[in-house]
């Protein structure tokens with residue numbers, strides 16, 4: 001798309017927003033944003049018209065005005081009155097949606113994980129930088145009290161020297177087994193597949209379930225790794241510019257769930273080596289973790305104390321596993337959507353800035369590069385690329401785009 005001159009939203013002006021992808025999270029983000037008085041939702045875009053009616057009614061009732069409906073997001077981006085977009089499409093569409101939005105002069109609230117593969121993450125962060133766009137990513141844990149408090153405590157040095165981080169997700173979702181079938185008339189399946197590989201339509205591999213299929217998602221390592229490893233990386237960094245691993249190894253496969261169309265690994269154990277400071281992180285995709293939260297991040301200090309944080313709480317444990325008193329360090333953060341709207345007006349970096357979430361998403365992709373190549377992959381943070389060939393020949397590193405789609 002040709003670059004457009006971005007419109008600057010004034011301090012007291014409305015922020016006019018369009019939604020790309022009216023599924024579960026796109027609609028949820030839209031509803032969160034509609035709670036803020038300066039937001040006006042003007043347009044909805046989806047390639048499946050079955051997904052629009054509920055959102056249409058919500059928007060019409062709130063603004064007493066019919067939102068414009070689009071099937072092709074590029075048409076929506078041509079509108080001069082739209083300041084910003086919510087990107088709630090599946091992961092395989094984020095790169096094109098976001099880069100096109102940047103080039104059209106729109107700010108974005110883009111869902112996590114930032115991308116389907118590593119090269120896309122690098123290009124997306126570059127596009128936002130080049131066009132000076134404000135891009136908040138959907139890693140909303142960065143704006144909730146338990147995570148900000150735990151991160152502040154770890155960063156304060158009170159836990160001492162940290163030598164080990166652990167992050168995990170326990171999940172055993174199945175998508176069942178189905179035969180290909182006719183595409184519903186409401187659904188533009190060719191546009192839904194977009195830059196991914198064309199495969200016969202199966203209704204258990206599209207809405208929501210695409211995340212269990214590596215052609216369109218990255219499995220739990222990107223879906224949840226981008227939340228839980230993000231917290232470890234933030235805790236181990238002074239700010240949003242994250243410490244990055246130098247080497248990553250991973251093992252796993254589809255060993256727990258059989259007789260199912262899902263091809264994303266149900267089992268993964270990854271080891272990530274960091275050098276400045278020296279520590280290791282493990283990332284686990286498990287079936288269950290009895291006695292521990294189903295998703296979690298832990299920081300372990302040299303003297304054996306642990307900070308454990310999950311959605312709903314955080315705790316400090318001594319070396320014997322006994323809980324010790326904690327403190328609330330930070331003021332309650334503004335909500336994640338409020339933070340984006342404020343930054344759209346002030347042009348500051350939001351709390352989950354695209355350049356930072358690109359780093360976390362790259363870490364997730366490095367795990368999948370290592371898993372699928374069976375090799376230890378090495379990361380050159382200065383060059384923003386792998387060192388050598390290990391991991392390069394994987395879908396997690398880069399995908400061939402199905403024409404006519406092309407990664408700019």
Ligand SMILES: NC(=O)c1ccc[n+]([C@@H]2O[C@H](COP(=O)([O-])OP(=O)(O)OC[C@H]3O[C@@H](n4cnc5c(N)ncnc54)[C@H](O)[C@@H]3O)[C@@H](O)[C@H]2O)c1
Nearest residue numbers: 021022023024025046047048051088089111112138207208
């Ligand atoms: N932040 C969070 O906690 C969180 C939670 C759930 C999902 N997500 C993320 O939100 C995104 C969407 O996930 P979901 O569960 O809502 O998926 P979903 O399948 O329910 O919704 C995606 C929607 O996008 C539409 N779509 C696909 N391609 C499109 C295109 N080119 N143009 C317009 N619309 C298109 C689909 O038809 C569908 O309605 C994913 O990136 C996911 O990882 C984030």
